[in-house]
Amino acid sequence: MLYYVNININGADIKAPKGSSVLEVAIEYGICIPHLCHVPGLSDIGACRLCIVENITNGRATITTSCTLKVQEGMIIRTNTDRIKRLRHNIAELLVAEAPNSRAIQDIAVRCGVKEVRYPFRNGDCVLCGRCVRACSEIWHANALGFIGRGKERHVERPLNMREEYCKGCDYCLQLCPMTVPPCDGPMKPGEEYLCGKCESQLMITEDIPESCVWCRLGEGFNCGRYAGLKTVR
């Protein structure tokens, strides 16, 4: 039997299943919280920090990631305050400057309101969201991928850089990787650090970032939890 708790997200009173995370509940109810490292069905690690929300207790707002925050009775959550929007914009900007040629990261950045990027582009090919690593170890228990190194050296690698036989060839890592969505041929070059956003006509009608889910096509790009949820229903 499911137990429910009452929480409040952006002013809306919501009955949320106990044990679920704030992000899951928000997605379920069509409240848009951009996210990257969260994949429905995998554990949440709070690495990308895009899904930050304000959790208001005793009138004090603390910022935390909604994917790791479990719902509790009486919780008050704000997902789209000016402070959150600014911080989310800055995080998305860091991400897109790192991997400007990834369609998924571009989508996220546009969704978070990034137009110009204030850092030089780097053209990296991994943003270390850890989707592949968790999928590999949690769905198939294959442990064929893992993180190696720390800080700047951190990268995804096979065990000891050699044990290829661990891989079961399920391809799930490739499906989940935000880098494998074919890149656009937009102006993602060093020295031209801005996002055109042309391919996302649905969102660009309004300058404001919507608070609720508008089934924007951006979600397809980065495997938004809502799309993924829909896929599993099918």
Added chain:
Amino acid sequence: MPHLNTKEDLEIMGKQLLLDREKINKTIIMCGGTGCTASRSRDVIDALNKELVIQEMDNEVHVRVTGCHGFCEQGPIAVIEPGNIFYCHINPEDAHDIVTKTVKNGEIIERLLYTDPVSGEKVCKESEIPFYKAQDRKLLFQNREVNPQSIEDYIAIGGFTALAKALDTLAPEEIIREIKISGLRGRGGGGFPTWRKWMECHEAPVDEKYVICNADEGDPGAYMDRCVLEGNPYLVIEGMLIGAYAIGATRGYIYVRNEYPLAVRHARNAVQQARRYGLLGENILGSSFSFDIDVARGGGAFVCGESTALMASLEGKVGEPRPKDVHTVVDGLWHKPTTLNNVETWANVPSIILKGASWFNSKGTRGSKGTKILALTGRIKNTGLVEVAMGTTIRHIVYDIGGGATNGKAIKAVQTGGPSGGCLSVDKFDLPVDFDVLYEAGSMVGSGGMVVMDESSCMVDVAKYFLTFLQDESCGKCVPCRLGIDRMLEIVTDITEGRGTLEQLELLEDLADTVTQTALCGLGKTAANPVLSTLRYFREEYEAHIIDNKCPAGVCKALIEYYIDPEKCTGCGTCKQACIHNAITGEKKEVHVINTDLCQKCGICRSECKFEAIQVS
């Protein structure tokens, strides 16, 4: 070795050991801490012991090898009791003189005495040295009373009586209340009230609980945890025993970094000795309380000093922090309630229980009680570990204990709290060492590092140094910390190399704020502090780099040029000989010139010139 079955056993043994100790009335207290060991104190100890055997005095004179006394720059140091005579910079060859003159006849050896760098006078007694006199040494003083390899030494000075008192007369709730009244706050950096951690852990309805001592100290220049754990591991163990009894834990871990071999050895040895005496194990001192400790070695990551990363490391996983939406006192090591405290916090517990909370909270400010050990380093005359009451002003520490600036240069700033702390300018020197006050000022007490900087330090360069350190040590899990620090470093590097713009300065502030608010763990959340605090107090230095393309302190190589002042140059040729890049030309007794194309700005000529003719612009 007797097994201590009751409180009385401990008392009797303590008295007996104290009697034995008092029979030997002459003691040479020799520092065997890491600092003094590095300056060959082991050789001195061997020489002293040998000399005592030769003089047939080994039965009446005891050489007590202790942990760190705090005055490491003077090492190896020794204190000779009775008389409280303090000798520093001792060589093994001095052993003969020390034994024959001082120990035998009470004569004082002039050349081994400490010279006060402020007054220039020789000081004979340890208690009269200004460095020690201006301190309030509660924890550090115990180090010189105990040989860290001998539990008997610790029992002789009343060790484990606090444990006996707690087990015998106090209920767990009473202990927690005592800690609450004492106002003890976490010494590792956060300053979180210790009692609250204990209370929540105590109330958690689970049988299996853990206590952890965090000795994974990694701040550059800070070593107070090493000093306490290495110098008096029994104090930490006793503190952990009391804490474990209060919260109902059955198992404890001392997580000590592997780069502290002496601390690892002493902690392990102390645990074994305590087990042999029955002070760890089943039914301690005849009570129903059972507890044991294991010593775990850290793998060498700065981030493992963060509580959740430390627990992950203890569990055998990669030492990475995890979100703390549920606190570790409820869901910690192996998902059991876990209380983690710093070495210094644990070390404060026995005296609070023994002497009462009011003894502890009589010192300090409204929000911060007791004493704090600080690692004082930088451009000052006296460096080392200092212990002061909370609320002591920075000025007192820098000028009265530290003796003020070396080389007559003006002190510009003090960096407190290591990479997580910030820089405070000289007009903030009247601020007290207090968790809340320093936090308000944009810095923090942190674990207690205190680096004093003078005019020759460039604050942008300091920020760059800490960012480089943090970039190396960030685990890389979350975006704001990994990419944020990287980009901050990129911007600061641009500024130090003359490519900075004023827009970048705004971006730097914005980014620093983002990292502070959104990073996953405490390391990331405080990583921007060096940047934020230098921007707050030394913005003009940043602007000088950007607008005037000048480094006011003459540190950032891209922005400075060396030249020879023709008025001061005597044409001695020293600089010409010293320059490895052949950038200096000039005839003997004529003014020399630096060829700026060849000059690599290494600064060798400047340090060689006796006439201060080489200048930086």
